[in-house]
Amino acid sequence: MTHHPVKNRPSGFTLLELVIAIGLLSILVGMVFSTARTSLALGNTIVQTQNEEMLHQAFFELLGQRFSSLPGNTRLELKAEDAGSRYTSDLTLQNVPLSFTWGGEARIAKAVQFSTVKRRSGYLDIVLRYYENEILEGSASTFGSSTDTAPFAEIVLLTDVAYFEWRVLDGRTMEWQYDWEAQGRLPLQMELTMAVGAKGEEIRQIFWIPPKQNPEVLMRQMAQSGGNINSTDPAADGIPAGGGGVNLPQVQIPGFPQNGGGRPGGNGGGPRPPNRNIGQ
Numbered sequence: 597m598t599h600h601p602v603k604n605r606p607s608g609f610t611l612l613e614l615v616i617a618i619g620l621l622s623i624l625v626g627m628v629f630s631t632a633r634t635s636l637a638l639g640n641t642i643v644q645t646q647n648e649e650m651l652h653q654a655f656f657e658l659l660g661q662r663f664s665s666l667p668g669n670t671r672l673e674l675k676a677e678d679a680g681s682r683y684t685s686d687l688t689l690q691n692v693p694l695s696f697t698w699g700g701e702a703r704i705a706k707a708v709q710f711s712t713v714k715r716r717s718g719y720l721d722i723v724l725r726y727y728e729n730e731i732l733e734g735s736a737s738t739f740g741s742s743t744d745t746a747p748f749a750e751i752v753l754l755t756d757v758a759y760f761e762w763r764v765l766d767g768r769t770m771e772w773q774y775d776w777e778a779q780g781r782l783p784l785q786m787e788l789t790m791a792v793g794a795k796g797e798e799i800r801q802i803f804w805i806p807p808k809q810n811p812e813v814l815m816r817q818m819a820q821s822g823g824n825i826n827s828t829d830p831a832a833d834g835i836p837a838g839g840g841g842v843n844l845p846q847v848q849i850p851g852f853p854q855n856g857g858g859r860p861g862g863n864g865g866g867p868r869p870p871n872r873n874i875g876q
Contacts, residue, residue, distance in 0.1 A: 672690075685761070721752055727748070787801070
């Protein structure tokens with residue numbers, strides 16, 4: 597009887613088993629990295645959105661503080677122009693002295709301007725410009741002088757803005773306008789409509805401009821009355837921000853009126869400007 601030796605099966609993994617294991621490990625590692633990348637991108641998107649919202653909130657707070665603290669003799673001028681696919685505008689506030697340090701030197705700005713600047717991409721930048729001298733036509737410092745009207749400082753407040761449109765509410769006619777050049781008085785409200793980015797949601801904000809006594813008118817009245825002003829005198833009591841003459845208790849604005857104030861030269865205008873082609 598012949599006995600054949602028993603062959604033992606070699607220990608370890610075959611090549612096929614190693615290939616399958618490596619393939620499964622690669623799939624698992626890819627899934628982990630894909631989940632990590634998705635979580636990281638989502639986190640970055642959330643942080644960026646929060647930063648943008650904080651930036652917009654800070655911008656609106658800046659405007660609100662500026663409008664609420666305007667002196668009574670402030671001159672406000674709003675000019676809007678059709679720049680093709682966008683409207684550009686310049687909102688100038690004069691007689692609002694601001695003292696601050698710029699470039700290590702103490703400077704005083706007598707006028708500030710919120711300007712929209714169109715870029716090659718088609719979007720707008722919102723720039724805050726500081727002027728050392730008065731720049732509006734008819735100002736005392738502009739008569740017979742060659743005063744340099746170039747800004748001495750500029751700050752970019754917002755970038756990649758799809759559209760940026762102002763409207764002002766005339767307290768006398770209660771009509772909305774896209775331009776404002778009235779001297780000696782300020783509008784009752786400022787409305788800002790804007791959107792940032794190609795898919796940015798429209799943001800609309802209303803700013804009240806509190807009526808204030810014009811100090812120049814007050815001093816003139818004191819000189820004429822010998823230093824005594826009767827507080828019941830309508831001429832001395834109801835002059836909003838430069839002599840507008842708006843009696844606030846009689847103003848009725850249910851839901852903020854949307855009628856009136858078309859483009860310059862028009863009598864009415866509630867419709868929005870049509871050239872809001874985002875991304876062009």
